[in-house]
Structure formats: C-alpha cells, structure tokens
Amino acid sequence: MRLIGNYAESIPWRYPGASNLTSRRRHSKGDTRVLLLAASVLVAFIANAAGLLAGVTIVLPHLFYLPIILAAYWYPRRGTIFSLALSLGYLALTLPFTGSDVGTTVSVISRAVVFAAVGAAVSLLSLRLREQEERYRGIFDNSEAGTFIVAPGESGPRIEETNYVGAALLGFTTKNLAGKHVAGIFEDPAAWEALKEDVDRNGTVYEYETTLLRIDGAAVQVLVSAGRLPGERVVLTLVDITARKNAEDALRQTNAKLNMLGHLTRNDLAAAVSALLERIGGGMQEFDDPDVRRYLKNLEEDARMVQRRAEITRDYQDLGLRPAGWQPVQKVVRDVTSCLLLPGISVRSWVERLEVFADPMLDRVFSNLIENAARHGETASKVVITYRILDDGLSISIEDDGVGIAEPEKERIFDYGVGIEGGLGLFLVREILAITNMTIRETGTPGRGARFEIHVPPGGYRIV
Structure with a gap:
C-alpha cells in the first residue's frame, strides 16, 4: 500500500491476494500455450507420417515451422533445445522412408538443420525483444514521473495505459484511469489541444507547464x-510541480512584503534625515563658534552619507523580486547608454545575438559599470563591451581606457561600504549577477584602464 497526499488506499493490483491472482492468470496462460504447442507438434508429426505413407515429402514438413516458431517465441530460453529435439524427431520419422536414396537423405538432413537454425534464430531475436520489453516495462512502471500512453479513439484520444505514479497523481488507479478521454484530465481542455498541436508540428514537446484535475477536483x-509513438499514439510524462509553484508563490509574496517594509522604512529614514539636515542647517546659521560649526559640518556629512545610501537602495528594492529570464545583452546596453549622460565617453558594444539568463535588473549592472568608467576613469574616453566563449561558459568584458584600478583594490571594490559613496554600486552589481550564478571580477591593468569580466556559466547564455 502506498500513501499519496491524504489518500491511503490499496491499489487493486496490490491488494492482498492480487499476486496470487496474477500468478493464477500466468499459469492459465502458460497452460494454454503448452496445449497449443503440443497440438501443433502432434499435428505436424501425424500429417508428415501420413504424407510419408502416401509418398508426399515436400510440402508437409513445413508444418514443423509452426511449433518451432511458437516455442522459440514463447519460450526463447528453451527454443533452441526444442527446435533441435524437433529436428531429431523429424529425422527419426523421415530417414526410415528415404532408403538408399542419397539425394533424399541429404534433403531430409538439410531440412532438419534448417529447423534447428530457424529455432535458434527466432529464440535469439525473441530473447532480445523480451529483454527490451522488460526494460521498457521497468522504466514505465518504476519511473518517478507519471507516464501516460494516449491512443486515438472513436470519440477522441483516450488514455490507453498509465503507470502507478501517473494514476496516483490524479487520485485514480491504473485500471480506472485507462479508457478515459485525455482532455478530461486537463483543467482547461484547450491545453490538451494546444499540446497535441505542438506534438504534431514538432514531434516532441518538453516542459509544457499546465494544470490537471484530480478525481476530487483539486x-x-x-x-x-x-512525443509521438507508432500508431498515432502519444506518450506523456508528467512531473508534479505543485509544491514548487506553491513555494515560489509564497516566496514571491514574502519578497513583496519585505519590499514594502523596506520601502516604508526607507521613506521614514529619508524623512528623518531630511529633518536632521534642516536642523543642522539651522544650527550652522545660529552658531558662529568654529568648533561647533566644524562639529555640525561632520554631522552633515554623516547624514548625507546615510541619505545617499538610502537613495541607492531605492534603486534595488526589486532585487530578486521578479523571476529571471533571457535578456538580449545588446539591447540592454543600448537602452542603458541612451539614458546616461556620458560627456566625452563613447560606448561600443559588440554583443549582438548574445542572450544571458539574468535577473531583470541586469540593466543596473551595465549602468553601474559604464558610469564608473565615466566618473572615476579620469582619462577614459571609451568603453568597449565584448564577449568570448570559454570551455566553462562565457565571459563578457566591459573595458575602458582610463586610469584603471590599483591591484590592492581589485577585490575590495565589491565589498559593502568600500569606495565612493558607500560602495553600494559594485556590491549590488555582484549580488544581481549572483542570482543566476554569474560572477564578476576586475582584471584590468593599472594605468591602462579598468576591465570588468562577467563570467556566465554553461547554460546561462545562448547565441540566437
């Protein structure tokens, strides 16, 4: 007995005694085969004996092919021995009638050899076919994915066969689900039609997301x-992602709540900092003492640092909130540069046809890196963006011709709180990329320019 969700019921072909019933059926089927095989052997020997007495020796021996093929197909491990025994029986029956005719004797012996060879060949082929069938049956029955075979019917496509996981997924048994109209298991019957059209057009369909209905309506x-099968059949494999989708929805709702909390907190903080700056400004006008004014000036710088950080975090309030997706890098760079003021800086991008799987905030990555070149490159006059395919993925380079970054600072610039204006820009650049397992490092030469390299893992990029 297997438990699925809140269901704890026995499957008919697994109830106590089911194995005995299956065993009895197999024995009954085996007894029928033995009777048919014995009858075909008896008919073949009687017919050939009668033919030999009547002088007929050419046509009737072909009757032995029937029991040979049946035995080799039904019992492939014993088919060769059976055909050899039958050949010897044929020789024992026929040789006494050949007399001294050498030609007839050779013909009889040759025919017996052919009988044995046919039995051996059919046994071998049947054994391989049986092994493949058992392999398929093992995969079909024991797969962790629900599997359905859909066959055409008079009133529409029907479920011809399903495995235990597929039936349990919908709350059925394998016996009760067989014969049902396949569109009936879909929440929206049009989804089956759309899926079938894709299969007819492409031959196969992968990871088609849809919703099915259990027997209880859930x-x-x-x-x-x-994928297509012979006989206009279709094989469906189903993976239950209900728990994953529920977890994604719960995570999305949690992120939305945290986002709202951050938004409210940031607004309160901004209001408090603005009020503090107003009071510091009032103090600067009220007091003439140099020490007091110096103290107020330091407070003002600290307050403005907090204000800048609050403004920067506002731009990243949606980090990880929306699902990642495929983004054309050339378009992202083009949109970013059209919104930036870059006096004296030209941006050349050579990333046509490249798409990366990234967070929707990928534009902030390029915006920060290009702005850094313009603001801190000092002598920078151009930014060049290229890519190259590596053995372990792909590398996107953002390179300028400015003053570069000193060796001790190459890794520290990505740390929180380091660098100009609190260092949040490059820290969050790394965080955005990390959402889809991308990394970034600075590999430029000090004095000759900065070069940021974004490493994209295999499967995280495509050339379209």
Missing part, C-alpha cells in the same frame, strides 16, 4: 513532456 500543476 488542481495539480505539472510539467509535461510529450
């Missing part, structure tokens, strides 16, 4: 893969 979200 919705099950699944990923479906499908």
Whole structure:
C-alpha cells in the first residue's frame, strides 16, 4: 500500500491476494500455450507420417515451422533445445522412408538443420525483444514521473495505459484511469489541444507547464513532456510541480512584503534625515563658534552619507523580486547608454545575438559599470563591451581606457561600504549577477584602464 497526499488506499493490483491472482492468470496462460504447442507438434508429426505413407515429402514438413516458431517465441530460453529435439524427431520419422536414396537423405538432413537454425534464430531475436520489453516495462512502471500512453479513439484520444505514479497523481488507479478521454484530465481542455498541436508540428514537446484535475477536483500543476509513438499514439510524462509553484508563490509574496517594509522604512529614514539636515542647517546659521560649526559640518556629512545610501537602495528594492529570464545583452546596453549622460565617453558594444539568463535588473549592472568608467576613469574616453566563449561558459568584458584600478583594490571594490559613496554600486552589481550564478571580477591593468569580466556559466547564455 502506498500513501499519496491524504489518500491511503490499496491499489487493486496490490491488494492482498492480487499476486496470487496474477500468478493464477500466468499459469492459465502458460497452460494454454503448452496445449497449443503440443497440438501443433502432434499435428505436424501425424500429417508428415501420413504424407510419408502416401509418398508426399515436400510440402508437409513445413508444418514443423509452426511449433518451432511458437516455442522459440514463447519460450526463447528453451527454443533452441526444442527446435533441435524437433529436428531429431523429424529425422527419426523421415530417414526410415528415404532408403538408399542419397539425394533424399541429404534433403531430409538439410531440412532438419534448417529447423534447428530457424529455432535458434527466432529464440535469439525473441530473447532480445523480451529483454527490451522488460526494460521498457521497468522504466514505465518504476519511473518517478507519471507516464501516460494516449491512443486515438472513436470519440477522441483516450488514455490507453498509465503507470502507478501517473494514476496516483490524479487520485485514480491504473485500471480506472485507462479508457478515459485525455482532455478530461486537463483543467482547461484547450491545453490538451494546444499540446497535441505542438506534438504534431514538432514531434516532441518538453516542459509544457499546465494544470490537471484530480478525481476530487483539486488542481495539480505539472510539467509535461510529450512525443509521438507508432500508431498515432502519444506518450506523456508528467512531473508534479505543485509544491514548487506553491513555494515560489509564497516566496514571491514574502519578497513583496519585505519590499514594502523596506520601502516604508526607507521613506521614514529619508524623512528623518531630511529633518536632521534642516536642523543642522539651522544650527550652522545660529552658531558662529568654529568648533561647533566644524562639529555640525561632520554631522552633515554623516547624514548625507546615510541619505545617499538610502537613495541607492531605492534603486534595488526589486532585487530578486521578479523571476529571471533571457535578456538580449545588446539591447540592454543600448537602452542603458541612451539614458546616461556620458560627456566625452563613447560606448561600443559588440554583443549582438548574445542572450544571458539574468535577473531583470541586469540593466543596473551595465549602468553601474559604464558610469564608473565615466566618473572615476579620469582619462577614459571609451568603453568597449565584448564577449568570448570559454570551455566553462562565457565571459563578457566591459573595458575602458582610463586610469584603471590599483591591484590592492581589485577585490575590495565589491565589498559593502568600500569606495565612493558607500560602495553600494559594485556590491549590488555582484549580488544581481549572483542570482543566476554569474560572477564578476576586475582584471584590468593599472594605468591602462579598468576591465570588468562577467563570467556566465554553461547554460546561462545562448547565441540566437
């Protein structure tokens, strides 16, 4: 007995005594085969004996092919021995009638050899076919994915066969689900039609996300893969992603709440800092003492640092809130540069046809890196963006011709709180990229320019 969700019921072909019933059926089937095989052997020997007495020796021996093929197909491990025994029986029956005719004797012996060879060949082929069938059956029955075979029917495509996981996924048994209209298990029957059209057009479909209905009416979200089979059949494999989707929804709602909390906190902080700056400004006008004014000036710088950090974090309030997706890098760079003021700086991008799987805030990555070149490169006059494919992924380079970054600072510039204006820009650049397992490092030569290299893992990029 297997438990699925809140269901704890026995599957009919697993209830106590089911194995005995299956065993009885197998024995009954085996007894029928033995009777048919014995009858075909008896008919073949009787017919050949009668033919030999009547002088017929050419056509009737072909009757032995029937029991040979049946035995080799039904019992492939014993088929060769059976055909050899049958050949010897044929020789024992026929040789006494050949007399001294050498030609007839050779013909009879040759025919017996052919009988044995046919039995051996059919046994070998049947054994391989049986092994493949058992392999398929093992995969079908024991797969962790629900599997359905859909066959055409008079009133539409029907579920011809399913495995235990597929039936349990919908709250059915394998026996009760067989024969049902396949569109009936979809929450939206049009989803089946759309899936079938994709299969007819492309031959296969992978990771088609849809919703099925259990027998109790509950919705099950699944990923479906499908492919064509002979006889206009379709095989469907289903993976239950309901728990994953629920977790994603819960995480999305939690992120939204945290985002709202951050938004409210930032507004309160900004209001408090603004009020503090007003009071410091009032103090600067009220007091003439140099020590007091110096103290107030230091307070003002600290307050403005807090203000700048609050403004920077506002730009990143949606970090990780929206799902990652494929983004065309050339378009992202073009959109970023069209919104930036870059006096005396030209941006050349050579990343056509490149797409990366990244957080929707990928534009902030390029915005920060290009702005850094313009603001801190001092002598920078151009920014060049290129890419190259590596053995372990892909590298995107953002390079300028400015003063570069000193060796001791190459890694520290990505730390929180280091650098100009609190260092949040490059810190968050690394965090945005890390969402989809991308990394960034600075590899430029001091005095000749900065070069930031973004490493994209395999599967995280594509050339379209």
